[in-house]
Amino acid sequence: MKNNIYPCIWFDKDGKDAAQFYIDTFGDGNITTDTQMVVTFELSGQKFLALNGGPEIKPNPAVSFMAVLEDKDELESIWNKLSDGGKVLMPLDKYEWSEKYGWVQDKFGVSWQLYFGEVNDDVHGQKFIPTYMFTQEYNGKAEEALNFYVKLFKNSKLDGVMKHQEGDMKGLVMHGQCVLDDYVIAAMDGGNGHDFHFSWGNSMYIECETQEEIDHFWNAFAAGGEESQCGWVRDKFGAWWQVIPKQLVVWMTDPELAPKVSAAFYKMKKIDIETLKKATE
Structure with a gap:
C-alpha cells in the first residue's frame, strides 16, 4: 500500500522498540528505516513513522488507530498484548456498532481501537485507520474538519457521517470517515470532559x-x-x-x-x- 500520507508518532527514545512491539503484536510487518531520529515501519503494508523526539511530548487518545480485525480470537490476542502494561479506555465487549470492540492505550502511550468488522467493506481494505477525537474548544468541529480535508486533498471523498441522536451530544459526530488521496481517516466529536487534545504526539506526515x-x-x-x-x-x-x-x-x-x-x-x-x-x- 503506497500512500503519500501516513501517521507520525512521537516517542521518547524508544521508537524502534515500539515499532518492533507493534510488528510482533499485529504480525505482517517490518522495519523499513532505522536511524537515531526516525524509524519507519509497516503493518499490513501501511507505513508508520516513529519519531524519537524526546520526553517532552507524548501521544494521547485525541488520535487513536482503529484496527479492523476479521477474526475474534486474533482480536482478543492483540487486545491482551496491547493492554499489558497499558490502560483500558473502553473495555473489550459487545457494543451496538460491533460484536467485539475495545479501546486501549498501550505501554508506549499510543491508543488503539480494536474493531471486529470487514476490512474491505468497512474501510476500503485499509486495516489501520487514524481516528481523530475533537475535544475541548474543537468539540463539534469533526464534520467541518472532514469536509475541509476532503476539499484539500486529491482523490478524496466524504465516506459517511453518523451523528448522536440524543443527549448532550445530539447532532454531533459519533463517527465520520473520509478518504484523502486514497487514504482513510476517521473523526468523532469527543465532548468537553477530556483533559487531552491534539498535540505533536500524533501528526500526519505528507510527502510532497x-x-x-x-x-x-x-x-x-x-x-x-x-x-x-x-x-x-x-x-x-x-x-x-x-x-x-x-x-x-x-x-x-x-x-x-x-x-x-x-x-x-x-x-x-x-x-x-x-x-x-x-x-x-
Missing part, C-alpha cells in the same frame, strides 16, 4: 513531490492555524501535520548529505525544496 504541493498544503493548514519549525503546522481545527518533500528521507539517510541538509532544514518553518537541494551540492 513539488514546492507547489508544499505551498498548497502549508498555506491551507496555516490559515487560522499555527506555523511551526521543520515543516510542522497546526490547522484551524487543532490537528498537526508535517508537510515534507519526498526527497528529504533520502537526503537525511545519506551520511554525507545529512549534516548539510539538516543545517538548512532546522532553520525553516515551511520547507523550501530549492534551498535543501543547494545544501546537497
Whole structure:
C-alpha cells in the first residue's frame, strides 16, 4: 500500500522498540528505516513513522488507530498484548456498532481501537485507520474538519457521517470517515470532559513531490492555524501535520548529505525544496 500520507508518532527514545512491539503484536510487518531520529515501519503494508523526539511530548487518545480485525480470537490476542502494561479506555465487549470492540492505550502511550468488522467493506481494505477525537474548544468541529480535508486533498471523498441522536451530544459526530488521496481517516466529536487534545504526539506526515504541493498544503493548514519549525503546522481545527518533500528521507539517510541538509532544514518553518537541494551540492 503506497500512500503519500501516513501517521507520525512521537516517542521518547524508544521508537524502534515500539515499532518492533507493534510488528510482533499485529504480525505482517517490518522495519523499513532505522536511524537515531526516525524509524519507519509497516503493518499490513501501511507505513508508520516513529519519531524519537524526546520526553517532552507524548501521544494521547485525541488520535487513536482503529484496527479492523476479521477474526475474534486474533482480536482478543492483540487486545491482551496491547493492554499489558497499558490502560483500558473502553473495555473489550459487545457494543451496538460491533460484536467485539475495545479501546486501549498501550505501554508506549499510543491508543488503539480494536474493531471486529470487514476490512474491505468497512474501510476500503485499509486495516489501520487514524481516528481523530475533537475535544475541548474543537468539540463539534469533526464534520467541518472532514469536509475541509476532503476539499484539500486529491482523490478524496466524504465516506459517511453518523451523528448522536440524543443527549448532550445530539447532532454531533459519533463517527465520520473520509478518504484523502486514497487514504482513510476517521473523526468523532469527543465532548468537553477530556483533559487531552491534539498535540505533536500524533501528526500526519505528507510527502510532497513539488514546492507547489508544499505551498498548497502549508498555506491551507496555516490559515487560522499555527506555523511551526521543520515543516510542522497546526490547522484551524487543532490537528498537526508535517508537510515534507519526498526527497528529504533520502537526503537525511545519506551520511554525507545529512549534516548539510539538516543545517538548512532546522532553520525553516515551511520547507523550501530549492534551498535543501543547494545544501546537497
